[in-house]
Amino acid sequence: MPPWVLIGSAAVLLPIFTFMTMENVHREKEFTTRLLLEKGAALIRAFEAGTRTGMMGMQRGGFQLQRLLTETAQQPDIAHLIVADADGTVVAASDLDQVGAAYGKELDLASVARSKALQWRLVSTSSGVRVFEVFRKFEPTGPQGGMMRRHPGGAESPPDAPRVIFVGLYMAALEEARQSDVGHAIVMGGVLLLIGFAGITLLLLAQSHRATRATLSRIKAFSDHVVENMPIGLVATDGRGRIAVFNQVAESVLRLSASDALGREASRVLPPELWQQVRSDAAPEIVTGTEIDCVLADLQRVPLEVGAGALRDESGRFEGSILLFKDLTEVRALRREVARHQRLATVGRLAAGVAHEIRNPLSSIKGFATYFRERYHDNPQDAQTAAIMIQEVDRLNRVVSQLLEFARPVNIIPRPTAIAALIADSLKLIETQAREKSIAVAVEDRSTAAEARLDADRLNQVLLNLYLNAVEAMAPGGTLTVRVADLKGAPGIEISVSDTGDGIRPEDLSHVFDPYFTTKPAGTGLGLAIAHNIMETMGGGITVASRPGAETTFTLRVPLVKAD
Ligand code: ADP
Ligand code: MG
Numbered sequence: 001m002p003p004w005v006l007i008g009s010a011a012v013l014l015p016i017f018t019f020m021t022m023e024n025v026h027r028e029k030e031f032t033t034r035l036l037l038e039k040g041a042a043l044i045r046a047f048e049a050g051t052r053t054g055m056m057g058m059q060r061g062g063f064q065l066q067r068l069l070t071e072t073a074q075q076p077d078i079a080h081l082i083v084a085d086a087d088g089t090v091v092a093a094s095d096l097d098q099v100g101a102a103y104g105k106e107l108d109l110a111s112v113a114r115s116k117a118l119q120w121r122l123v124s125t126s127s128g129v130r131v132f133e134v135f136r137k138f139e140p141t142g143p144q145g146g147m148m149r150r151h152p153g154g155a156e157s158p159p160d161a162p163r164v165i166f167v168g169l170y171m172a173a174l175e176e177a178r179q180s181d182v183g184h185a186i187v188m189g190g191v192l193l194l195i196g197f198a199g200i201t202l203l204l205l206a207q208s209h210r211a212t213r214a215t216l217s218r219i220k221a222f223s224d225h226v227v228e229n230m231p232i233g234l235v236a237t238d239g240r241g242r243i244a245v246f247n248q249v250a251e252s253v254l255r256l257s258a259s260d261a262l263g264r265e266a267s268r269v270l271p272p273e274l275w276q277q278v279r280s281d282a283a284p285e286i287v288t289g290t291e292i293d294c295v296l297a298d299l300q301r302v303p304l305e306v307g308a309g310a311l312r313d314e315s316g317r318f319e320g321s322i323l324l325f326k327d328l329t330e331v332r333a334l335r336r337e338v339a340r341h342q343r344l345a346t347v348g349r350l351a352a353g354v355a356h357e358i359r360n361p362l363s364s365i366k367g368f369a370t371y372f373r374e375r376y377h378d379n380p381q382d383a384q385t386a387a388i389m390i391q392e393v394d395r396l397n398r399v400v401s402q403l404l405e406f407a408r409p410v411n412i413i414p415r416p417t418a419i420a421a422l423i424a425d426s427l428k429l430i431e432t433q434a435r436e437k438s439i440a441v442a443v444e445d446r447s448t449a450a451e452a453r454l455d456a457d458r459l460n461q462v463l464l465n466l467y468l469n470a471v472e473a474m475a476p477g478g479t480l481t482v483r484v485a486d487l488k489g490a491p492g493i494e495i496s497v498s499d500t501g502d503g504i505r506p507e508d509l510s511h512v513f514d515p516y517f518t519t520k521p522a523g524t525g526l527g528l529a530i531a532h533n534i535m536e537t538m539g540g541g542i543t544v545a546s547r548p549g550a551e552t553t554f555t556l557r558v559p560l561v562k563a564d
Helices: 003-056 061-072 109-114 146-150 172-229 248-254 329-375 380-407 419-428 431-436 456-473 527-538
Strands: 078-085 090-093 119-124 130-138 163-170 233-237 243-246 286-295 301-312 318-327 415-418 440-445 451-454 479-486 492-499 541-547 551-559
Touching (some): 003 061, 003 078, 061 090, 078 130, 301 329, 380 527, 419 440, 419 456, 419 479, 456 479, 527 541
Antiparallel strands (some): 078 163, 233 318, 286 301, 301 318, 541 551
């Protein structure tokens, strides 16, 4: 609890309780005074009455009064009783020695003797005891005062002369009681103060408890959200090995629903390979990056990267385990892909080297074959053999060139290019072949971009491969159609090359881009592989659709390079 709260509540409570206590004490005091006053008044009235009675008994007032005083003063709490006249001369007193002496000179006795009002003061006796003194006009005559005047008596002064009576009362007992009352009031005040403090403290504690609970529930909501939505699988068990947390990724990786897993024993729910990681409370504090192959309930094998750790409280007591895991299926596939690429690259470089070495002897062989064909042109069989040699050498050359082409890294250099001109130029390259096979060529340009930045040479190479395949696939009389359109959803163009050839068998469709896949006796199977490579490097792509026996369409996605 902050100290300012204590200080603040003390500042509020202390004055309140001090004031209350002082008020109590004051009331006590007033009450004591009133009590003493009343006692004094009662005594005085008793004297007056007694004196009257005495007088009716025809005794001398003075003597009678003196006796009454002496007797009454025997009572333990009466200090003294004095009757004095207006001059301050004692007429009668409980202490006989005082009679005739002066008393109360310091008071205005004349005025006291005139009014009937009761007054009081505090005096000290010669022995230093504090005495509460009540005094007022002494009026024994009362309503029957007339009698007094008819029977004047008393040696000292006429009985109807104005007199004052003093009644001294000891305060000790009352004072004591009052003191204990005051003590009581102070103790009460203290107790109330403490109760007030306790109340405020409790109130603040309750308040802070509420605030803490609210904060806790906020933190819990936040962490639940994080756990639920984190991109890795999380499973936590409690101290007894039951599953306490099972997030969404865990659900999808382990193919288990959280509602089935929660609250059940982890050893029964989790695949054994995964459970192995956390089995006991002796499990290591934290393990990360272990790769395991998990066999799921449906016997499917899932590669996982697992991190496991034990949860302990402050005193080191085992509170459960936590398991974090990631599905490595995709990562493994990527790794395999990378390895394959590396192998291919090595093989490609090797092949390119070999191809280069083959090319030189090939040109010599072709030269000799040509020579022999000329030389034996009168012997048709030999000339035929030489012609076949030339043809085969040409084929070999083509294979080697394409292999070199395939192995060479693709380098894209985009330049501003007019699209319509690009298409027209590329079609010129197959004009002759098309004409020879009576194949019609159609162009449909629906693109809005007249000019684009792209690598025209590479695109030409791709298009040429597609045209040649199309022409080879068609019987005479077919149609080759080139369509150009804007790319949907991104800046770029789409070029499709369709033919009315014999199509691609569905089972071959996924292999046409593989290197060395060919269905032609003299094919290399590298044309589409090269095209695929180039399109990928451009950041675009190539797709194929075909109806066997009817048509085939290859579609190029050509993204436009930003003019930078
Ligand atoms: P090649 O032409 O040397 O066989 P490609 O990579 O160019 O190698 O083509 C691979 C294979 O794809 C071809 O052998 C053929 O079976 C098929 N193919 C390609 N284009 C077409 C097409 N337009 N119509 C039918 N089949 C085609
Ligand atoms: Mg080809």
